[in-house]
Amino acid sequence: MYQPPRAVSPGVARPANNDAPPWWQAQAAIARLRGVKIGPDDIRKVAHLARLDLTSEEEASMVATLDAILTYMETLNTLDTTNVEPTAHIIDLDTPWRADEVTNDANTEALLANAPARDGNHFRVPKIID
């Protein structure tokens, strides 16, 4: 009988297969050679901003990988963009808007059905201390 799968923990990373073609190996190596961009303090600050609790192994891994990736991103700095407008939306649209009408009916039970913790029709969270 078909059993819907449960989540398994994310796989443990295995060593890279060094038969990977040279093209991207070179790119990534160049990135790594250019030096440290981001350190453990930055990682901790960013992890706090994102509310991600990282184990020390994850922190270390994050330092290495983000450093490599960010170094790669530096290639953008070789482009002169002084007179270029940034693209925030790739399509040009007239402002879509709707009339000020109430179109939703109460559907409280269905909307609360996925709540991990409830108290009546409230969502419940650990006490908020200001």
Place this chain on the structure above:
Amino acid sequence: MNPDLGRYEGVIGLEVHAEMLTASKIFCGCSAAFGAPPNDNTCPVCLGMPGVLPVLNRRVVEFAVRAGLAIDCRIARRNRWARKNYFYPDLCKGYQISQFELPICEGGYLDIRVDEATKRVHLTRIHMEEDTGKNIHDAHGDSSLVDFNRSGVPLLEIVSEPEMSSPAEAGAYLRKLRTLVQYLGICDGNMEEGSFRCDANVSVRLRGATELGVKVEVKNMNSFRAVEKAIAFELERQTDTLDEGGQLVQETRLWDADREETRSMRSKESAHDYRYFPDPDLPPIILSDDFVEQVRRELPELPDARRERFVSAFGLPAYDAEVLTARRDLAEYFEAVVAAHDNAKAASNWIMGDIIRLIHERKLDDAPTITAWPVPATTLAALIALIDDGTISGKIAKTVFEEMLTSEESPRAIVERKGLVQMSDEGAIQAVIDDVLAANPDKVAEFRGGKEKLQGFFVGQVMKATGGKANPPLVNKLLMAKLKA
């Protein structure tokens, strides 16, 4: 209220969040009305469920432009939504859709009056954003409860330049702004209920200095008085600290209404990095000339204009006009009374006296708009008409007024039922006067001997004899004629 800061001056800026009176929320079709059972006014969009997207409520933009035009702002014909990212249980998407670099309005000013002087306070900007849900502290102690009915209610954030220097100025600015948003019909201006919220940025500097001092943000003030008191406290705290050689910290402090002091927020506030960026789910807001002109055409009469009109068209003193236009509903009530019976000064006196007294007593002005007046406008007008046509005296009118508060009858019906019609028959009054004078010969002699203030005594006796109904000017005229004869 205004502390003497000695060699310092206060520098105060105010940030007001006004909940807009739209029927539906800013980005979804849920009702924006207050008071529904918890989480009844919600949908996947304002609950931030996976995959949902915002769709802008056109009226929110109209209201924002309305405010901008009324406050003389520059309306940005192209403005943008930005995401303000932070984590808090009442912020369901983990970001608030707001405006950052390109708000809908910039600049503008409000002229405020403090102690007979007028001061112009400039605004920095006005922008639109969505409100968050509400956290409620659970009685059980270890939980908090979250209600998202308020999540997505449209807000206008109105930011002033730091140009106010005293609690009184701050209070005047707030009151003026509140009156304005009520006039514009965009917000009901209720601080106690949270539809009109204020945070203050307070700092001090030596008089004449140009650099700004350390800025302290003050929150949790739930009334105009609280704002004034909190600012006063904060100004004193800051100047005292500096005078004692202490250091001020840039921080957020909460007003404690019970202890009447500001307290530093307990949680360690690291400076927020909101990581603002343009919201990719919402294209820029592009306002056509037609749109702006339409809003301009539909602007209601603004408080200043109405005040001036009350002075010029109705001949009211400036003070009266000020009081009557302080609330839009009051001004409209006044106009309704005058429309029913054209005596502006009398209407003004009755409203500024008895009507306002009753409104305060019955706390009717707690309501965003007064719907239940102590006396309907047309009824008050009818009462004034009865005075003006001589049916009753002003004094008797007070009695009739008291009856009107509990009776559905017209003033005329009350007057007739209680037999309060003013006695204006000269002959009848003459007879009463004659009786009074005859009964008090010694006092008559004293009066004729020079004791002029006995006139009051005689008038009083005539009134007593006529049950208060004698027409006072007539009494005076006939009495004086008799006494001086």
Place this chain on the structure above:
Amino acid sequence: MTTPLHDLTLAEASARLRDGSVSSEALTEAALARIAATDETLHSFITVSADEARATARAVDAQLKSGAATGALAGIPIAVKDVIATAGIRTTAASKLLEDFVPPYDATVTTRLKNAGAVIIGKANCDEFAMGSSNENSAYGPARNPWDPTRVPGGSSGGSATAIAGRQAYGSLGTDTGGSIRLPASYCGVVGMKPTYGRVSRYGVIAYASSLDQVGPFGRTVEDCARVLGVIAGHDPRDSTSVDRPVPDYQAALGTDAAGLRIGVPNEYFIEGMQPAVEGAVRDALGTLGGLGATTSEVSLPHTAYAVACYYILATAEASSNLGRYDGIRYGARQPADDGLASLYRNTRALGFGPEVKRRIMLGTYALSAGYYDAYYLKAQKVRTLIRQDFDRVFADVDVLATPVAPTTAFHLAEKTSDPLAMYLVDVFTNPASLAGLPAIVVPCGRDEAGMPIGLQLIGPPFGEELVLRAARAFEQATTWHRDRPPEPAGAPA
């Protein structure tokens, strides 16, 4: 020998339904049986919605029997990527965090499928929150390439592609943000299409990168894809980024041939270190198109090499914000908060998100953070403009662009998981069209020495779906790659 039901194309199955020679129930049961037999190997599905599928099949059969009008996909089993909300059916985004999330709403594309009578057979496996190029980031285990189950199917819409290649469904929906439909289509030897940004509604599609995400179809043939596209495309008032533009009859666009089509070949897409077989197959395809009367010319898109960096800054920045809602308060797997409210967030997100999602959230948060916004996010937005301008320029002179899809064919499982940057660079040929918001289709055009499929990408101008469909169809009909089938997975009935 009659074709087994699961080997029919969508168009063929649909024709048989209408002529009464097969019922939807039969198609559905066959699909369910096929899934049961093969999904242990392929792992295309996170959830199989058997009950709902059977109910829809019965309803459609009744409609067909009574002669009532039926929709364009009536009775056809379709798989839906598990980032697309299906009311009442678990929608996990391939994440542990949403393991038990059952949305009370449908995505707009789901509603359109249902209105067209489609039988939603299950939720297809993918990379977690659509972040990945190999489907290895799924918390439910990777999908596997039917051509060689030791290899990845590509990502992030791996399961949507394997469901087609593995003949488990007749059509499927995926999403494409930086190549997530096109790459798996190429790796699995099926047709996959990313529409123009704004062509298809994103409402109810769990957001990864809002300014890039698009829902698109997979199919065995171009015709099958066109049919599904026609059903899902169109303006949606619930999506403020969806374009109010009439949907053409995409199937009508298939009829014409390639004669007179001007095909541009950007030289930046033929790079050092590409797998020779890939380059060879694509060049052969160009020759085929030339033989059909199309003209090919070399063009230049000078900013191509910057697309990966540009994409990964913008996409991760938007993702870091889009994923801020996953806090375990209103839905989602909530972890115990051992230390008050702050730990609720941290634990829930730490244990709910996989490593790649965390990495991208970190990257995106960094790119938006104070002091770095201008250098990264704003810069990337400007480079995006340059990339779009490259395309605008060349489309003045050509109708479609033809390119490879990836530098290589499908790599082995675990080959790139320890080198995120290497994984990102797989997207080098697909990121640009995403950044430019352009429509792009992938059709199979060859196989390498190991038998792994090679795809041809055709990119069109904005709302040029008809052009790319026409070119793709012409090529497809002149070749037989689309008829090749991968070897049967272990356990599959004969």
